[in-house]
Amino acid sequence: MSFITRRALSTLIPPKGIGAAQDAARMARIVSFYEKLPRGPAQEVKPKGIFSRYQARYFGKNPSATPIIHVIIFVLGIGYAQNYYFHLRKIPQYAMLPIHYADIFSFRPPQK
Numbered sequence: 001m002s003f004i005t006r007r008a009l010s011t012l013i014p015p016k017g018i019g020a021a022q023d024a025a026r027m028a029r030i031v032s033f034y035e036k037l038p039r040g041p042a043q044e045v046k047p048k049g050i051f052s053r054y055q056a057r058y059f060g061k062n063p064s065a066t067p068i069i070h071v072i073i074f075v076l077g078i079g080y081a082q083n084y085y086f087h088l089r090k091i092p093q094y095a096m097l098p099i100h101y102a103d104i105f106s107f108r109p110p111q112k
Contacts, residue, residue: 047056058067 047053
């Protein structure tokens with residue numbers, strides 16, 4: 001093998017003593033990082049806010065149709081509040097008292 005071929009091959013293959021210690025230190029840091037990570041499945045995150053608790057309860061593992069009922073009740077409540085504000089508050093309170101059927105359909109003898 002000529003000097004030129006040896007020189008060309010030596011530049012392609014690095015000597016063993018140059019970078020071994022640095023690579024070993026890097027690898028030790030990587031190994032120590034992965035050793036500190038927890039093993040097994042991740043813990044379930046508990047919801048903290050009002051909306052996240054509601055979402056976890058009704059949309060989580062066991063979804064239900066209860067949110068639809070909640071939306072219907074909410075819309076009816078808002079509708080009644082608007083109806084009261086714009087219309088019902090102008091009606092006197094005595095007009096909203098319950099009416100008994102005996103008062104309406106009572107038999108009265110004809111007056112003379």
